[in-house]
Amino acid sequence: MKEAIWKSIAGFVKVSKYPFLPCPYCGAESLSLDARSLHVRPLPDSYKEIASRHFRDLKSEKLKSLSETGEVVKDVFETQPLLGFLIGLGAVAAELQADIENMAQSIAFFQCGGCEASVSAVGLAKVYTARTGEQHKQETEVKFEYFTPSIPMIPLSEHLPREIKIELLDAFKHYHFDPPSAASKLRRAIEKFCQSQGAKGTNLHRQIDSLKATLPLEAQYLEALKLVGNEGTHSNGVDEGDLLLAFKVIQYVLEFFDRKKRFEETTPDYEKIQEKFNSQLIGRDPVKA
Structure with a gap:
């Protein structure tokens, strides 16, 4: 960005x-x-x-x-x-x-x-x-x-779930005239991310907490973003500078979907390597090999 x-x-x-x-x-x-x-x-x-x-x-x-x-x-x-x-x-x-x-x-x-x-x-x-x-x-x-239409302030990958993209485009739209509303839309994007990963809990705090076991760094970043979203939802203490920082942080979080896609695409290659070279290890000491 x-x-x-x-x-x-x-x-x-x-x-x-x-x-x-x-x-x-x-x-x-x-x-x-x-x-x-x-x-x-x-x-x-x-x-x-x-x-x-x-x-x-x-x-x-x-x-x-x-x-x-x-x-x-x-x-x-x-x-x-x-x-x-x-x-x-x-x-x-x-x-x-x-x-x-x-x-x-x-x-x-x-x-x-x-x-x-x-x-x-x-x-x-x-x-x-x-x-x-x-x-x-x-x-x-x-x-x-x-x-x-709304202008994207960070790259929006084709692998990004549609429901997250919609909330982010609304956040970008509100940035230019109503920063608190943009922060509130950012919070909704966080909620959609948590839902896409099967997060558990009755509120956003617990949902983010439930992701710490599988996505520790993303969860840590989401906790900070939640504070910006809360401020926008319940107060008027968010300005354009705060949002620019938040958009940079969520850009990293959303790169998760690209990393996940690359993992899925390379899994067949990984399995072929495993199958070929593991078969050659049969009868050998795996530690010495």
């Missing part, structure tokens, strides 16, 4: 800088944003705060920045009124000179450079209006919160 890709799109990204993503159809890392397909429309102010966690975060950051600037001006003004007044004028001037930012809704398509299939994306856009007298303006930035 390439963490850098997902970290880079956790917030707003300039359209021209949007990275290539893994294609949900062919798996190639060649899914690119088609800038020509991007459309933006105004989003009512009354809906922005309710609609997006990312808008709320941006608003909090801006209020914090203004508050810090105000405190600095206040402190200077109390000791040096003229200097404080000039600093305040400078802050206002900088605000007036900055491009005007408008939050909008956005929709676009991504296209795979390999299989040429498409993925639709919906989210928010920061659209800038140029300053008075200026011909150039800042580039539009986007934060996509929904991808259809």
Whole structure:
């Protein structure tokens, strides 16, 4: 899993800088944003705060920045009124000179450079209006919160049971706009893994514990993942960084299915070796041989 890709799109990204993503159809890392397909429309102010966690975060950051600037001006003004007044004028001037930012809704398509299939994306856009007298303006930035179909954040093997894959794709989908829900979906994927291995117990903790005899390392990893899932289900203390770590851990756990498949495929070869060379040991001392 390439963490850098997902970290880079956790917030707003300039359209021209949007990275290539893994294609949900062919798996190639060649899914690119088609800038020509991007459309933006105004989003009512009354809906922005309710609609997006990312808008709320941006608003909090801006209020914090203004508050810090105000405190600095206040402190200077109390000791040096003229200097404080000039600093305040400078802050206002900088605000007036900055491009005007408008939050909008956005929709676009991504296209795979390999299989040429498409993925639709919906989210928010920061659209800038140029300053008075200026011909150039800042580039539009986007934060996509929904991808259809969901984009896999870790490789999903063909040997992975369908029920686990469904839960993981839901977890990847929620990652972009609701981390706690993504963690809850991750917990369901853990439950499906335990069920696929015939785990025993009336709750997830006991089911994981029952796997320790046969899958000790996987069980150890699942215990940690369960904590992330519990936090997402019962609280809001999970963020994108926590999920990226969890996805890396579950990627190792799910490689179990590939290892199991390789074992099944090589078992006939192993048995042929055993049969041929064990027959040659008949009558010999197996220790000396």
